[in-house]
Amino acid sequence: xxxxxxxxxxxxxxxxxxxxxxxxxxxxxxxxxxxxxxxxxxxxxxxxxxxxxxxxxxxxxxxxxxxxxxxxxxxxxxxxxxxxxxxxxxxxxxxxxxxxxxxxxxxxxxxxxxxxxxxxxxxxxxxxxxxxxxxxxxxxxxxxxxxxxxxxxxxxxxxxxxxxxxxxxxxxxxxxxxxxxxxxxxxxxxxxxxxxxxxxxxxxxxxxxxxxxxxxxxxxxxxxxxxxxxxxxxxxxxxxxxxxxxxxxxxxxxxxxxxxxxxxxxxxxxxxxxxxxxxxxxxxxxxxx
Amino acid sequence: xxxxxxxxxxxxxxxxxxxxxxxxxxxxxxxxxxxxxxxxxxxxxxxxxxxxxxxxxxxxxxxxxxxxxxxxxxxxxxxxxxxxxxxxxxxxxxxxxxxxxxxxxxxxxxxxxxxxxxxxxxxxxxxxxxxxxxxxxxxxxxxxxxxxxxxxxxxxxxxxxxxxxxxxxxxxxxxxxxxxxxxxxxxxxxxxxxxxxxxxxxxxxxxxxxxxxxxxxxxxxxxxxxxxxxxxxxxxxxxxxxxxxxxxxxxxxxxxxxxxxxxxxxxxxxxxxxxxxxxxxxxxxxxxxxxxxxxxxxxxxxxxxxxxxxxxxxxxxxxxxxxxxxxxxxxxxxxxxxxxxxxxxxxxxxxxxxxxxxxxxxxxxxxxxxxxxxxxxxxxxxxxxxxxxxxxxxxxxxxxxxxxxxxxxxxxxxx
Ligand code: SF4
Numbered sequence: 001x002x003x004x005x006x007x008x009x010x011x012x013x014x015x016x017x018x019x020x021x022x023x024x025x026x027x028x029x030x031x032x033x034x035x036x037x038x039x040x041x042x043x044x045x046x047x048x049x050x051x052x053x054x055x056x057x058x059x060x061x062x063x064x065x066x067x068x069x070x071x072x073x074x075x076x077x078x079x080x081x082x083x084x085x086x087x088x089x090x091x092x093x094x095x096x097x098x099x100x101x102x103x104x105x106x107x108x109x110x111x112x113x114x115x116x117x118x119x120x121x122x123x124x125x126x127x128x129x130x131x132x133x134x135x136x137x138x139x140x141x142x143x144x145x146x147x148x149x150x151x152x153x154x155x156x157x158x159x160x161x162x163x164x165x166x167x168x169x170x171x172x173x174x175x176x177x178x179x180x181x182x183x184x185x186x187x188x189x190x191x192x193x194x195x196x197x198x199x200x201x202x203x204x205x206x207x208x209x210x211x212x213x214x215x216x217x218x219x220x221x222x223x224x225x226x227x228x229x230x231x232x233x234x235x236x237x238x239x240x241x242x243x244x245x246x247x248x249x250x251x252x253x254x255x256x257x258x259x260x261x262x263x264x265x266x267x268x269x270x271x272x273x274x275x276x277x278x279x280x281x282x283x284x285x286x287x288x289x
Numbered sequence: 290x291x292x293x294x295x296x297x298x299x300x301x302x303x304x305x306x307x308x309x310x311x312x313x314x315x316x317x318x319x320x321x322x323x324x325x326x327x328x329x330x331x332x333x334x335x336x337x338x339x340x341x342x343x344x345x346x347x348x349x350x351x352x353x354x355x356x357x358x359x360x361x362x363x364x365x366x367x368x369x370x371x372x373x374x375x376x377x378x379x380x381x382x383x384x385x386x387x388x389x390x391x392x393x394x395x396x397x398x399x400x401x402x403x404x405x406x407x408x409x410x411x412x413x414x415x416x417x418x419x420x421x422x423x424x425x426x427x428x429x430x431x432x433x434x435x436x437x438x439x440x441x442x443x444x445x446x447x448x449x450x451x452x453x454x455x456x457x458x459x460x461x462x463x464x465x466x467x468x469x470x471x472x473x474x475x476x477x478x479x480x481x482x483x484x485x486x487x488x489x490x491x492x493x494x495x496x497x498x499x500x501x502x503x504x505x506x507x508x509x510x511x512x513x514x515x516x517x518x519x520x521x522x523x524x525x526x527x528x529x530x531x532x533x534x535x536x537x538x539x540x541x542x543x544x545x546x547x548x549x550x551x552x553x554x555x556x557x558x559x560x561x562x563x564x565x566x567x568x569x570x571x572x573x574x575x576x577x578x579x580x581x582x583x584x585x586x587x588x589x590x591x592x593x594x595x596x597x598x599x600x601x602x603x604x605x606x607x608x609x610x611x612x613x614x615x616x617x618x619x620x621x622x623x624x625x626x627x628x629x630x631x632x633x634x635x636x637x638x639x640x641x642x643x644x645x646x647x648x649x650x651x652x653x654x655x656x657x658x659x660x661x662x663x664x665x666x667x668x669x670x671x672x673x674x675x676x677x678x679x680x681x682x683x684x685x686x687x688x689x690x691x692x693x694x695x696x697x698x699x700x701x702x703x704x
Contacts, residue, residue, distance in 0.1 A: 011501075012501040012619070012620060012623060013499065013501070014499055015492050015493075015499055022488060026485065042619065043501075043619050043623075044501075044503075044619075045502075045503045045504075045531040045532065045618075046531035046532040047532075047618065047619060049616065050531070050532040050535065050536070050615075051532070053415075053532065053535040053536070053539070054415070054527060054531070054532050054535050056413040056416075071559060075558060075559075076558070076559070079556070079558075107546075
């Protein structure tokens with residue numbers, strides 16, 4: 001019996017934090033690829049500490065719904081799941097290449113496959129592009145458009161900037177958008193000066209965050225100048241200093257994220273049948289009109 | 290309401306369960322319902338027998354069935370290789386598949402009971418234990434349970450009311466709703482059938498406020514899952530109160546892993562790392578206060594099993610909840626982080642005057658907020674210290690223009 005456990009941050013203050021986790025879990029359930037799909041949280045219930053005891057399967061895949069490798073994926077989650085003998089060297093990662101480690105979870109005395117975070121998986125690149133398609137409602141968006149991938153800089157976590165650059169570079173290589181830039185919230189090049197970094201009249205701004213919350217709903221829109229105060233709201237697109245900015249909100253809310261979760265489990269050995277194709281199909285943006 | 294009554298169990302157990310006459314001695318006892326044997330239950334018995342060696346029985350309450358052994362072994366019941374042997378305390382009888390069907394149809398209650406727990410519910414420990422507990426399957430006979438299920442067996446789980454029933458095919462069906470909605474017609478409630486829909490019911494309280502703790506006593510009502518299967522019942526309860534069944538099950542098995550306060554705080558890191566400094570080896574009064582503030586039965590449905598440490602119990606009662614709390618939750622850890630900072634401050638003496646009634650009013654306001662009663666205090670009820678007009682009057686009288694109580698600044702150098 002094959003089980004998927006999606007672990008995410010969650011929140012004591014607002015329901016938006018866990019909403020994408022539930023949505024992607026539902027998408028994956030609908031594929032039937034796993035006998036069970038469970039969710040566990042740091043700030044909600046079931047907590048990381050107790051989620052594994054709700055799991056019935058003997059092939060257990062744990063996928064962290066986090067953007068980068070760092071404090072949560074390397075310390076908090078393995079500790080709270082009680083993965084015996086965990087050491088970050090198990091992943092042998094350069095900050096982007098964590099794939100999986102198979103360890104006994106002491107809580108249930110069974111092996112689990114502990115996967116790298118979704119945010120650093122190569123399939124995440126496609127989700128960013130898909131997010132640009134969704135927010136512009138154009139399945140072919142690219143020509144005449146710039147794309148900004150935005151997140152925290154190195155100050156909070158060195159690997160967070162790495163993930164942003166990694167995906168921005170990969171999208172740039174595809175020659176789909178006129179320009180692709182990685183921008184940061186707390187260091188240069190800063191998202192505050194977005195129009196200065198782009199020549200294109202239209203720029204899609206995709207924040208590399210798992211869920212909508214303070215950063216994506218208040219911080220970034222105000223910093224970029226989409227609004228004076230987030231409570232006023234803003235249009236999509238909104239023109240700032242002559243640049244039309246298509247603000248996408250957290251990339252993690254994009255339905256195709258379910259695909260990355262599946263890719264992580266597949267890389268760790270899960271047998272998915274046709275689930276990957278199914279998810280790519282069902283989460284597609286309608287083409288044309 | 291209708292907990293199974295053990296009075297006539299022995300008589301019922303000795304007879305095939307279709308007897309329907311378990312209540313012969315007691316005219317008020319519920320009658321055992323007529324059960325029709327569904328083909329999937331019969332097929333499951335044949336499959337189970339096919340998986341076993343000849344002579345190895347499938348056991349039901351009051352009897353067993355095995356495949357025939359051609360009489361090769363003296364100790365095993367006889368019966369030809371393509372025959373079945375039913376043993377019910379009298380002598381074993383060899384029979385054809387058709388005979389077997391008839392015999393099992395006569396004992397349909399016991400067979401469907403086996404089918405429900407062995408094939409529908411399955412092995413997973415927490416789910417199985419929970420569903421057996423609902424109808425006391427480890428304490429009561431099939432006849433007694435079926436009679437009680439026919440009337441509806443009710444169980445409480447936190448703020449949930451679960452009602453278990455049996456259909457005339459021996460299947461279990463469950464109704465789950467808020468305990469406050471007990472007795473309300475299904476048509477007057479919002480009806481759901483997908484356990485995952487429960488996520489939408491637990492996110493906000495009655496006033497639309499986000500619920501950070503699923504076991505807080507703030508589950509809103511007005512909904513019902515009127516017709517759940519056993520597995521869906523388990524999933525629904527797990528969605529509303531995550532991991533409560535798993536922990537309850539571990540506790541019943543005698544292996545609940547309790548992690549006490551000290552150990553939990555020691556484990557924290559990052560922005561929560563500071564909480565370890567709150568324990569200074571000078572006693573645990575502060576943890577009593579935390580437990581009284583957060584874990585009291587009025588605040589959380591879990592029964593707190595964690596203590597200060599292995600050797601030191603808290604002085605505050607853990608509560609009477611059905612399911613245990615095995616370590617301080619994330620809401621408590623977050624609050625403890627705030628208290629760690631606040632409690633590192635040294636007390637100071639502030640001097641200002643209150644009338645006796647004003648002192649009592651301050652106490653009344655603290656009580657009203659702590660007990661979540663502010664909404665209940667009527668607008669014109671000037672007898673209540675926490676009444677809004679009374680409180681506004683107190684503020685108008687005692688605060689200076691900077692919001693300082695008694696006109697005394699919080700920091701002395703602000704004067
Ligand atoms: S720590 Fe206290 S408040 Fe938190 S779940 Fe346990 S009993 Fe409830």
